Amino acid sequence: MTRSSxxxxxxxxxxxxxxxxxxxxxxxxxVGHAAAAGLTVDVTDRLAxxxxxxxxxxxxxxxAPAIEVTVEVTPAAAGRWRLTVGNxxxxxxxxxxxxxxxxxxPPPRPTVVVRDLDLTAGTHTLHVGAADAGAAGGFRVVAxxxxxxxxxxxxxxxxxxxxxxxxxxxCMGDLTDRGELAEYALLEAQLTTLPVPFYTTLGNHELWAxxxxxxxxxxxATFQFTxxxxxxxxxxxxxxxxxxxxxxxVDALLARAADRTQLFLxxxxxxxxxGVRDGSFRGRADGQRLxxxxxxxxxxxxxxxxxxxxxxxxxxxxxxxxxGGGGAQPERWDGIGRHFLVLDLAAGAPPIVGLRxxx
Amino acid sequence: MTRAVPGRAALxxxxxxxxxxxxxxxxLLVAGDGRAEPPPVSPARRAAAVGLAAVPGLVVPGLxxxxxxxxxxxxxxxxxxxxxxxxxxxxxxxxxxxxxxxxVVVPGVPMVVTGVGLFLGRxxxxxxxxxxxxxxxxxxxxxxxxxxxxxxxxxxxxxxGQLGLxxxxxxDRWELRGxxxxxxxxxxxxxxxxxxRLWAPRGRVVAVTGTAVDLRVGTLGRxxxxxxxxxxxxxxxxxxxxxxxxxDPGLGGSFLxxxxxxxxxxxxxxxxxxxVNGVLLSRVGWGVYLPCGRGEVAGFYDHRRDGPAGGLAxxxxxxxxxxxxxxxxxxxxxAWTAAATVExxxxxxxxxxxxxxx
Numbered sequence: 001m002t003r004s005s006x007x008x009x010x011x012x013x014x015x016x017x018x019x020x021x022x023x024x025x026x027x028x029x030x031v032g033h034a035a036a037a038g039l040t041v042d043v044t045d046r047l048a049x050x051x052x053x054x055x056x057x058x059x060x061x062x063x064a065p066a067i068e069v070t071v072e073v074t075p076a077a078a079g080r081w082r083l084t085v086g087n088x089x090x091x092x093x094x095x096x097x098x099x100x101x102x103x104x105x106p107p108p109r110p111t112v113v114v115r116d117l118d119l120t121a122g123t124h125t126l127h128v129g130a131a132d133a134g135a136a137g138g139f140r141v142v143a144x145x146x147x148x149x150x151x152x153x154x155x156x157x158x159x160x161x162x163x164x165x166x167x168x169x170x171c172m173g174d175l176t177d178r179g180e181l182a183e184y185a186l187l188e189a190q191l192t193t194l195p196v197p198f199y200t201t202l203g204n205h206e207l208w209a210x211x212x213x214x215x216x217x218x219x220x221a222t223f224q225f226t227x228x229x230x231x232x233x234x235x236x237x238x239x240x241x242x243x244x245x246x247x248x249x250v251d252a253l254l255a256r257a258a259d260r261t262q263l264f265l266x267x268x269x270x271x272x273x274x275g276v277r278d279g280s281f282r283g284r285a286d287g288q289r290l291x292x293x294x295x296x297x298x299x300x301x302x303x304x305x306x307x308x309x310x311x312x313x314x315x316x317x318x319x320x321x322x323x324g325g326g327g328a329q330p331e332r333w334d335g336i337g338r339h340f341l342v343l344d345l346a347a348g349a350p351p352i353v354g355l356r357x358x359x
Numbered sequence: 360m361t362r363a364v365p366g367r368a369a370l371x372x373x374x375x376x377x378x379x380x381x382x383x384x385x386x387l388l389v390a391g392d393g394r395a396e397p398p399p400v401s402p403a404r405r406a407a408a409v410g411l412a413a414v415p416g417l418v419v420p421g422l423x424x425x426x427x428x429x430x431x432x433x434x435x436x437x438x439x440x441x442x443x444x445x446x447x448x449x450x451x452x453x454x455x456x457x458x459x460x461x462x463v464v465v466p467g468v469p470m471v472v473t474g475v476g477l478f479l480g481r482x483x484x485x486x487x488x489x490x491x492x493x494x495x496x497x498x499x500x501x502x503x504x505x506x507x508x509x510x511x512x513x514x515x516x517x518x519x520g521q522l523g524l525x526x527x528x529x530x531d532r533w534e535l536r537g538x539x540x541x542x543x544x545x546x547x548x549x550x551x552x553x554x555x556r557l558w559a560p561r562g563r564v565v566a567v568t569g570t571a572v573d574l575r576v577g578t579l580g581r582x583x584x585x586x587x588x589x590x591x592x593x594x595x596x597x598x599x600x601x602x603x604x605x606x607d608p609g610l611g612g613s614f615l616x617x618x619x620x621x622x623x624x625x626x627x628x629x630x631x632x633x634x635v636n637g638v639l640l641s642r643v644g645w646g647v648y649l650p651c652g653r654g655e656v657a658g659f660y661d662h663r664r665d666g667p668a669g670g671l672a673x674x675x676x677x678x679x680x681x682x683x684x685x686x687x688x689x690x691x692x693x694a695w696t697a698a699a700t701v702e703x704x705x706x707x708x709x710x711x712x713x714x715x716x717x
Contacts, residue, residue, distance in 0.1 A: 018514040018706055020672040204677050240670070240678030241705060244515045268678055274461035275636030276468075276621065282678055283669025283705040285581075286515065288588045288626050295631030306678070308458055316631030332457035 021238065024211050024221075025245035028236065031220045038077025039119075044068040048085075049219035058117075059084040061218060063199055064225030065168060066129030075121040083115045087197040089130040089168065097124050110195050130167075133227050138346035140165065142356075143323060145172035145267065145305025148205055150327015150338070151186050157327060157338055158194040160358045164342050168196050170232060172305035173203025173221075173267035174328060179213055188217070199225070201234040203267035203305060211238070222246050224253040229347025231257030233299075235266040240282040242290065250290075254297035261347050262299050269304040269322055273313040279306060291315045301351040303341070309334045310355060321353060400427045400491070408489035416485050423489025424609060432488060432609035439481040439606070446474030469619040469641040472662050476643025480615045483645050484603050487613045494612040494648030494655075496569035496602055497690065500716030503527040507698070507712025509540070511667055514706065516583055521547055525714060532556040534565045534573075540581070548581035554598070560605060568648075568655065570602040575620070581667075589627045592665065596620025596640045616644035616657060624665060638665055644686075654689040654696070661702070669705030684708075 032043030037055040047067045052059035058081055060069070067085075082104065083094070090110035094101045096117055104116040113128065142161045147154050161169060176183035191198055202221045206214045214221070221236035233253045236246050254262070270287030272280040281287035294302060295316035302320040309331035311322040324331075325339035338358035345351050400408070405427060412423025420440035421433025450470025453463040507523040522541045527534065532555050540548035552575055556563040559571035575596045582589040598618040604611035622638035639662065646657025662681040664670040671680040682704030689697045694716050702708045 017672055018512070020674070020677070204675065207677075208675055238677070239672055241672070242515075247515055271634070271636055274464065275624070276639035277459060277461050277464045278639065278664055278670075278678070279459060280678060282664060282672060282680070284624075284665040285583055285587070285590070285667075286669060286705065288590065288628075289515075289583070291626075291634075292588045292628045292630070295628050314632070315634050316626075316628045318631065329458050331460050333460050333462055 019243055021236065021241075021243040021246065024207075024236065024238075025243040025249075027212070027215065028220055028222055028246070028249075031215060038074040039081075040072040042070045042072075044070070045225070046220045046223060047225060049215065049217060051086075051217070052084075056080065057082055057084075060086070060128070062087045062129065062197065063219040063223055064129070065089055065197065065199075065227045066127065066133035066225070069126040069128070071119065071124045071126060073119045073121050073124065078119055078121045081117045081119055083113075083117050083126070085113050085128050087111055087191075087199075088113055088128060089197055090195065091131070092129050093127075093131045095127045109192055111191075111197050130227070135228055136347065137228060138344060138349070139167045139228055139230075141343045141345060142166040142169045142340050143172070143265070143303050143321075143343055144169065144326045144340040145203070146174040146308055146324035146328040147187070147326035148174050148177040148328035151176065151183055151190065154187075154190050154327050155193040157340065157358050158190065160356065161340060162195050164356065166196055166342070167227070169194065169198045170234075170263075170265055170303070171198060171200035171326075172265050172303055172323070173201050173238065174205045174305055174324075174326070175200060175203070175214075177205055177208075177328075179206050179209030179211075181213065184213055184217060199232070199234070201236055201266060202238050204238050204240065207238045222249050222253075224257060226257065226260065228345075229260060230345050231260045231262040233257060233262060233264050235264070237266040237268040237281070240268050240280070241286050247290075251293065254293060254299070258297045261345070261349070261351070262297065263301045263303060263343075263345075263351070264294055264299045265303045267304065268306050269320070271315060272307065273311040273320075273322065291318070294318055301343070301353070307331065310336045310339055312353075312355075319351070319353070323355075325358070405489065405491060409486060412482075412485040412489040417482055420481055421485055423485040427489055427491075429488065429607070429609035432607040433485075435607040435610065436481045436485050439477050443474045443477030443479075443481065446470045446477065448474075450474060465621070465639065466619075468639060468662065472641040472643055472660065473617050473619065476615065476617055476645070476660070480643070480645035484610055484613045484615075487647060488610050492612040492647060494650050495604070495652065496567055496614075496648060497652035497654065499529060499566040499568065501529050501566065502717045503696070503714045504717060505696075505698075505712050505714030507710050509667075509708065509710045511709075512707040513583075516706075519583075523710070523712065525712060527714070529566045532563045532565060544585055547583070548579065550577060550579035550581075552577040557597075568600070570600055570605045570614075572597065572599045574598075575618070577622075586629065588629070590624055590665070591627070592622050592624045592638060594620055594622030594638060594640060596622075613645065613647045614655075614657075616642070616646065616659065618642040638663060641681075646686075649689065652690065654687065656685065656687040658685050659683065664704070666702075666704070666708075667706065668702040668708045671704050 032046035034041050034050045034053045036053045047064040049061040094115045101115045105114045202214045224233045235250050269280045270290045304322045305324045307322045308324040308328050323341045342354040408423045408426035416422040421436035425433040450467040454467045505525040509521040511519045524539045526537045534554040536552040554573045554575045556565045557572045577594045580591045601615045620640035624636050626634045641662035644657045644659030668682040673680045684702030686700040696714045698712045700710045
């Protein structure tokens with residue numbers, strides 16, 4: 001019996017792992033840093049993916065309405081560089097060391113900027129994005145999640161989103177069904193139909209393949225940006241929980257924005273509003289611990305995906321929504337179908353959330 | 360004529376004698392239940408039976424039992440597998456078709472969990488039968504107290520040790536269990552369970568570990584650390600055990616366990632309003648009785664994710680599964696019972712304890 005117990009324990013040890021996202025949480029910290037061709041690029045707070053860094057070419061994908069990039073240039077690399085930044089607000093401005101740059105080429109679409117940078121040897125600072133990011137006043141955002149098998153027709157959802165005239169879209173993950181390269185290519189094509197930027201974290205379906213595919217394209221999955229005094233904190237819960245490294249990152253981000261109006265976005269609801277279903281964190285106590293932290297940090301609104309329906313509820317007194325209507329196979333008998341949330345936000349004011357059906 | 364009032368010791372002896380008689384009666388009933396002596400099986404045939412039960416036996420129920428000359432047991436295992444598959448289909452199809460609608464989770468999930476338990480349990484029972492396994496239910500004392508140590512390795516909380524105090528009282532159809540968890544910082548959790556035996560084929564005495572259906576009502580409170588939310592749960596469940604010898608004497612020595620129920624959990628946060636959420640209880644297990652009434656060992660799957668182990672990090676199916684584990688009880692001496700559990704979910708939880716009957 002003793003030997004069989006040992007064998008069983010070893011089998012269980014091989015079959016189970018309590019930190020499935022440990023490697024991903026560590027890799028997250030490498031986002032926004034790269035060095036090649038005489039350039040060292042460092043994106044503040046990892047708020048962009050570096051898609052290309054090759055002689056004369058620097059291409060970024062922004063994960064926030066305004067990003068700051070520090071560039072160190074070696075003497076050999078000094079000269080003209082073509083900067084392309086995708087996923088920016090349509091009126092984005094680009095400034096190099098405080099001086100605004102004019103467009104090098106007409107942008108292929110409203111969410112892309114192209115500039116030529118004349119870089120001298122030394123350190124430079126680039127600012128790219130919304131000039132009004134630090135301004136006051138209300139604004140509108142759309143929240144959505146769970147595109148998955150709806151990817152071929154998500155342009156219909158994007159078209160409906162465009163009619164609400166949001167400043168940008170936030171997404172709680174599950175952009176693809178299986179994380180396949182063809183799906184990412186299709187998503188890239190579909191995003192060209194969206195006239196505003198799309199800031200997202202990942203979901204469990206992005207983990208059906210190497211998560212680097214997500215990271216290389218869209219950058220961080222755990223990050224925070226502030227727009228007009230409202231903080232948006234995204235967290236990677238793709239394995240139905242937060243890795244300890246991610247949880248420590250989230251702790252720091254929540255604390256940083258504790259005095260602001262703050263939204264928290266992640267894929268898995270920490271606790272399923274239908275408790276007996278448990279479509280949520282894999283450990284209920286882990287979900288409750290996170291909710292306790294959200295409440296302590298004064299989070300004003302929590303947004304989740306994963307469940308392909310719409311639920312409005314509260315946890316620890318925080319208004320919370322599940323909105324998984326991006327086109328994935330819908331939950332039946334709920335009368336919802338494809339949908340998204342329209343958020344009217346302003347610093348210091350309670351968020352106003354509306355449901356918008358697509359079909 | 361006056362009758363002398365018996366002393367406490369005499370009462371205890373009488374109680375023990377009564378329990379002993381009940382156990383002996385149950386054992387006699389089991390022994391006299393028409394369990395045929397298994398036909399002699401050569402080592403080669405037994406090895407072949409184990410191989411057949413283990414590999415094709417997953418999809419062809421009862422191959423092992425049939426090979427060792429237990430055709431009726433094989434038929435019963437076939438029926439058990441069929442019932443299991445039926446439950447999986449009846450419970451699972453609505454869940455899949457509605458993509459997890461909350462309206463079909465109950466009773467869908469417990470049906471699927473029970474179905475999988477029956478389907479896999481009959482497979483392991485067939486292997487055990489083919490291997491010549493045997494064993495029988497044992498009697499339990501009327502009063503037990505014990506201590507246990509629990510070690511938990513949690514990805515975020517790290518390694519945690521706890522001391523547990525355990526008490527169990529049984530009388531006729533009734534059982535009461537209490538357990539307190541003591542962490543270095545103080546009381547970390549406590550639970551109280553009451554059970555009543557609803558049905559058993561040989562009398563409804565709870566002090567026998569054979570086939571039975573129990574109603575369990577429990578309440579528990581727990582928090583991981585002083586800074587974490589405190590959780591209080593009330594729950595009601597039906598818990599059943601099928602001693603496979605009652606299915607067919609040829610299958611003696613192993614058993615199937617199952618539990619299904621519902622709970623309500625109140626979460627009290629340090630900041631913010633408390634929450635109330637439902638809890639689905641669904642558990643299955645398969646185990647074997649140790650020879651000579653020395654205890655039992657069982658593997659289990661527990662769908663609930665509110666325990667210290669949480670749910671398995673199940674890769675692509677993350678967020679769907681509960682925990683798996685192995686639990687063993689070994690009667691060291693008539694007075695002492697050792698118990699050990701290893702449970703793996705989002706955390707590893709190992710418990711080792713000892714109880715003394717009084």
